[in-house]
Amino acid sequence: MKQRKAGKAEQRVLKTLERVFSKAGRGSRSEARRWIGEGRVRVNGVTVRSPDHWIDLERDHITLDGKPVTAQRGVYVLLYKPKGYLTTYKDPEGRPTVFDLVQDAGGWLAPVGRLDLDTSGLLLLTNDTAFADHVTSPEHLVPKTYQVKTATLLSEEQLERLRGGVELHDGPTRPATVRRVRDSARHTVIEMVLTEGRNRQVRRMVEAAGSHVLKLVRTAIGPLGIGELGIGRWRHLTDEEIAALGGRRRTAATSNTSEGRPGAKSRSRACNKGRAWKS
Ligand code: URA
Numbered sequence: 001m002k003q004r005k006a007g008k009a010e011q012r013v014l015k016t017l018e019r020v021f022s023k024a025g026r027g028s029r030s031e032a033r034r035w036i037g038e039g040r041v042r043v044n045g046v047t048v049r050s051p052d053h054w055i056d057l058e059r060d061h062i063t064l065d066g067k068p069v070t071a072q073r074g075v076y077v078l079l080y081k082p083k084g085y086l087t088t089y090k091d092p093e094g095r096p097t098v099f100d101l102v103q104d105a106g107g108w109l110a111p112v113g114r115l116d117l118d119t120s121g122l123l124l125l126t127n128d129t130a131f132a133d134h135v136t137s138p139e140h141l142v143p144k145t146y147q148v149k150t151a152t153l154l155s156e157e158q159l160e161r162l163r164g165g166v167e168l169h170d171g172p173t174r175p176a177t178v179r180r181v182r183d184s185a186r187h188t189v190i191e192m193v194l195t196e197g198r199n200r201q202v203r204r205m206v207e208a209a210g211s212h213v214l215k216l217v218r219t220a221i222g223p224l225g226i227g228e229l230g231i232g233r234w235r236h237l238t239d240e241e242i243a244a245l246g247g248r249r250r251t252a253a254t255s256n257t258s259e260g261r262p263g264a265k266s267r268s269r270a271c272n273k274g275r276a277w278k279s
Contacts, residue, residue, distance in 0.1 A: 040065050079125060081119075084117065145192070145219050166205050168201075174195055
């Protein structure tokens with residue numbers, strides 16, 4: 001939760017204490033709640049045990065185990081997720097997760113959106129929550145491309161339905177770009193490009209069009225394709241790739257969570273929030 005307090009001459013950005021850690025790229029909100037509950041977190045020298053305590057990012061000094069909580073340099077990872085891996089931190093049933101594949105990527109990371117257990121393809125992970133919000137927000141129209149094998153042959157009429165947007169229980173989908181890649185005797189392979197990322201959206205759209213998905217691969221996020229990336233492997237994004245997705249690499253701070261400088265730009269302003277995707 002974020003609040004703005006408007007003073008006469010300034011607008012102050014307030015965040016809850018538990019959010020400061022993910023904003024700084026230091027850890028998840030549940031890890032932060034644990035650290036706070038254990039009495040390891042101080043605000044301006046005083047131990048605070050409430051995760052909902054309001055923090056002024058420009059002024060308050062936060063420490064964990066006596067060390068300042070500084071914003072970490074942004075880490076941006078592109079993973080080629082195989083089928084059978086969950087996009088979750090821990091699974092109570094002990095199934096493999098995407099975090100098993102990126103252990104050596106450096107520091108705390110959170111997935112940017114999700115891929116289903118049975119979906120393979122590109123998944124971004126980052127410690128930069130503003131960048132993640134930017135890429136997942138439907139407002140910014142970052143296109144995600146999927147290759148879809150359907151359980152039946154699809155007619156031109158069915159492809160038109162998918163293109164026009166279909167009615168789902170959580171509302172109509174946006175128009176999509178849909179291209180027939182090939183037909184076999186019993187199946188069609190299509191490419192779908194979506195600018196929103198609702199839960200199981202491709203699978204639900206194909207069902208609404210009267211078929212179902214046999215195989216689903218996310219082949220691109222914006223301009224980033226699979227390229228030479230092997231399945232189960234990851235690589236860091238370049239600064240140019242981060243910029244092409246509408247972001248900017250976060251630099252490490254030196255003193256506090258607002259990039260180390262009083263009056264520093266907030267992270268959300270480091271992303272081109274108002275910019276719609278342009279290819
Ligand atoms: N749409 C889906 O149905 N599943 C995914 O994993 C991604 C997009």
